Amino acid sequence: MTNTQASVCLHCDAPTTQQESFCCAGCETVYILLNKHQLGHYYELKKQSPSLKQQEPARQSGQQFDYLDSDDICSQQSSDKGQALTLYVEGIHCHACVWLIEKIPNIVSGIHSVRVNMSKNTIHIVKKPEGRFSQVARYLDQCSYRVHLLDQDSTKALHEKQRRQHLMRIGIAAACMANIMIFSLAIYFGLEGPLKTIFDYLSALLMLPVLFFSATPFFKSAVASIRSATMSIDIPVSLALVIGSFISYINIFSGSGYTYFDSLSMFVFLLLSVRFIFNSSYENLDFHSALNSALLPVECLLISKETEQTVSTASLKAGDKVLVKQGDLIPADGRLQQTAYIDLQLLTGESEPKKMKRGDDVLAGMRNVSDSCVVLVEKSGKDTRLATLIHKINHLEKAPLVELADKIAHYFLITTIVICVGLFCYHSIIQGNFSRGFQSVLALLVLACPCALSLATPLAYSMSIHNALKKGICIQSPQVLETLKDINEVVFDKTGTLTKGQLELIRLDVLDDNEDVLSLLYSLEQDSKHPIATSIRHFALKKNPTIQAIVFDSIEEKVSKGMFATLNGQQYKLIASPTVQDGIVSTLDLYKNDKIIAHLALADSLADSALELIQALQAKQMHCSIISGDKLSCVQAVQKQLGIKEAHAGFSPQDKVAYIKNRPKALMIGDGANDSEALLEATVSVAVKGSFESSLKAADVTFLKNELNLLSSLFDSAERTRRVVYRNFAFSLSYNSIGIMLVLFSYIHPLIAAILMPLSALTVILHSYIALNYVRQ
Amino acid sequence: MKVLVLILPLSLLLTGSFVLAYLWAVKTGQFNDNETPAVRILFDDDDKNQPRG
Numbered sequence: 011m012t013n014t015q016a017s018v019c020l021h022c023d024a025p026t027t028q029q030e031s032f033c034c035a036g037c038e039t040v041y042i043l044l045n046k047h048q049l050g051h052y053y054e055l056k057k058q059s060p061s062l063k064q065q066e067p068a069r070q071s072g073q074q075f076d077y078l079d080s081d082d083i084c085s086q087q088s089s090d091k092g093q094a095l096t097l098y099v100e101g102i103h104c105h106a107c108v109w110l111i112e113k114i115p116n117i118v119s120g121i122h123s124v125r126v127n128m129s130k131n132t133i134h135i136v137k138k139p140e141g142r143f144s145q146v147a148r149y150l151d152q153c154s155y156r157v158h159l160l161d162q163d164s165t166k167a168l169h170e171k172q173r174r175q176h177l178m179r180i181g182i183a184a185a186c187m188a189n190i191m192i193f194s195l196a197i198y199f200g201l202e203g204p205l206k207t208i209f210d211y212l213s214a215l216l217m218l219p220v221l222f223f224s225a226t227p228f229f230k231s232a233v234a235s236i237r238s239a240t241m242s243i244d245i246p247v248s249l250a251l252v253i254g255s256f257i258s259y260i261n262i263f264s265g266s267g268y269t270y271f272d273s274l275s276m277f278v279f280l281l282l283s284v285r286f287i288f289n290s291s292y293e294n295l296d297f298h299s300a301l302n303s304a305l306l307p308v309e310c311l312l313i314s315k316e317t318e319q320t321v322s323t324a325s326l327k328a329g330d331k332v333l334v335k336q337g338d339l340i341p342a343d344g345r346l347q348q349t350a351y352i353d354l355q356l357l358t359g360e361s362e363p364k365k366m367k368r369g370d371d372v373l374a375g376m377r378n379v380s381d382s383c384v385v386l387v388e389k390s391g392k393d394t395r396l397a398t399l400i401h402k403i404n405h406l407e408k409a410p411l412v413e414l415a416d417k418i419a420h421y422f423l424i425t426t427i428v429i430c431v432g433l434f435c436y437h438s439i440i441q442g443n444f445s446r447g448f449q450s451v452l453a454l455l456v457l458a459c460p461c462a463l464s465l466a467t468p469l470a471y472s473m474s475i476h477n478a479l480k481k482g483i484c485i486q487s488p489q490v491l492e493t494l495k496d497i498n499e500v501v502f503d504k505t506g507t508l509t510k511g512q513l514e515l516i517r518l519d520v521l522d523d524n525e526d527v528l529s530l531l532y533s534l535e536q537d538s539k540h541p542i543a544t545s546i547r548h549f550a551l552k553k554n555p556t557i558q559a560i561v562f563d564s565i566e567e568k569v570s571k572g573m574f575a576t577l578n579g580q581q582y583k584l585i586a587s588p589t590v591q592d593g594i595v596s597t598l599d600l601y602k603n604d605k606i607i608a609h610l611a612l613a614d615s616l617a618d619s620a621l622e623l624i625q626a627l628q629a630k631q632m633h634c635s636i637i638s639g640d641k642l643s644c645v646q647a648v649q650k651q652l653g654i655k656e657a658h659a660g661f662s663p664q665d666k667v668a669y670i671k672n673r674p675k676a677l678m679i680g681d682g683a684n685d686s687e688a689l690l691e692a693t694v695s696v697a698v699k700g701s702f703e704s705s706l707k708a709a710d711v712t713f714l715k716n717e718l719n720l721l722s723s724l725f726d727s728a729e730r731t732r733r734v735v736y737r738n739f740a741f742s743l744s745y746n747s748i749g750i751m752l753v754l755f756s757y758i759h760p761l762i763a764a765i766l767m768p769l770s771a772l773t774v775i776l777h778s779y780i781a782l783n784y785v786r787q
Numbered sequence: 788m789k790v791l792v793l794i795l796p797l798s799l800l801l802t803g804s805f806v807l808a809y810l811w812a813v814k815t816g817q818f819n820d821n822e823t824p825a826v827r828i829l830f831d832d833d834d835k836n837q838p839r840g
Contacts, residue, residue, distance in 0.1 A: 126823055
């Protein structure tokens, strides 16, 4: 034996059978293509770079992308170098991909440059006049990247503009703050005389851009919340800024008293920076929503006057006839023109394809698993049921849980302002000392600003969210991290969650040893498009990679019955078995002249880490249950294997919604559009399989890797984050209360307050950072 | 201390030029993608001399 080690696919590292270099034809195609263009360096790079996402075996869609060359797309963006286009590309999983994609100008002629943006998963193509975007897209498709056209959304451009403006505000505030600090430092060390006056005036000058450019968002937001009669942290921030600058400018012009420009500019800079960090951690997540349209194929085959033509799905109209090839998604709602097997998994979650007749209604998002079929379009684009479902999910706002930090900060702020007014009245009216009154109020406003409280909490959340994203957990609302502590029940969907969602041949009983059953099965199913046939072929190839197909004298596939063939006068048939076994999705019998020679059992096998996860959850005293739309026998089989106590079968989407509604402490984990409404109802919802974008929108958490075990690490990271947040709470609350006491009962200078304030925020930020990134539990 | 008369405007000028450079960088989108450039720099330009196909 020379090769006893399990070999892996040369392209995607998936395990293969021993003699094979590739796990599938797709990977082989990519490997040959890359080597043809001398791009084999890709594999060396891939070995060196850490994988950011799970790589899947290569799969080419074979789309033509002709619509990318249409005039309205080509003229959307242009630069001085030529026309440009931004595409969303799925499947960029490591650094080598960046290298490979940016090499495109060497391979596709007429392309000026291609730049990858890894954080957004987009590529930006600039072409020369003779170049074609479709060629780039086809090349990417051949390399098994999935290419989508982005929604042209004006809010995205606005968002980008705001981000840039925010960066500018921070930069200006930082530059001014640093220079003011230098001037103030000299004054603190005892600078006197005319130089002090010059320094004071320079500081006053540098404060102007901070006040009138950098700090404007605080003022705007403060005005807005006063108008709507709500409390926001921006009110005391603005008050401190206005009062502080006012006193400082008066003191400068009168030539006596203190200035607070240093503390105020630092205040603005720190607040802006923390907000920026917080905002950016959400930006990349929002970007996925642009992909809703990417669920459906972007192009389809239109049949017009006996010819087939590739058109964009968006251009389909009622009355058009489209050809849906085997394995393709139906692009629009319509009527089937011939009998076909349709896979409804995307819409209903059923694991077995359904046979549909001519004239039956089919919906966009269903998958054709039989031979090519023709669909007469009735509704397309935004009118399809899938599109309306996605629309509904996108516009169903989840009830926002008021965060504890916000609540506390709210009362805190009201108290602060009341105390401020009292303090000012006491000093100025009763004691007649106006400047003392101003100073105390400023010290209080700066010191009592619940900055640490209201900003470090979101910061801890956003850090956790960022760390989770690196592991492949995409958390879409920070409240989840807080809500998870109340969860004591986990509700699983079956198909595609606890199971892999694909039929697999799990048992083959050969009843007649004289027959070469494996070859017979392989040959019978060789040309069939039915999913069962695919799994049988896989099974046969796995057992014997060099299997040869027998050529039958005649072979026929009878829809919804099975395969029938004759060889040398012997009749063979492979049909559904009349005996139904427990927990098996399908049983088949292979007959030779009416005598059963083999018995086959097919089932949807369990997801890899399902058992570990359930055991881990049950060890934590979590109640686990299954709800599924599938048959009782299938559900019970899974239940038995995993040792789950409660299971419900035959649930419609509405049943699931009703079930989950009554369980306020349940976490629901599922996938697909059929679960999306139930996911929305759940207190915490987790969607597995990142490919389905509407789950992404419906669920609080999405797993980007197909690993169920991520649920455990989600619970762990939530627990850790909560601890950090509570410690932050305790620290900042005690800090703020002690600060107020100091101001109330003794004299505290605004400068000391201004030094303490950023220090407290910094402590909390550092604590969050260290506790979440470096401390292992 | 008379040197301050020279140094002060110079330092402010320097600050001003850095701020301008920063604003230019923001406007031209240098901060749009903080991930890919760090990766891109690692690739060898081994095919610089090869003709573009």
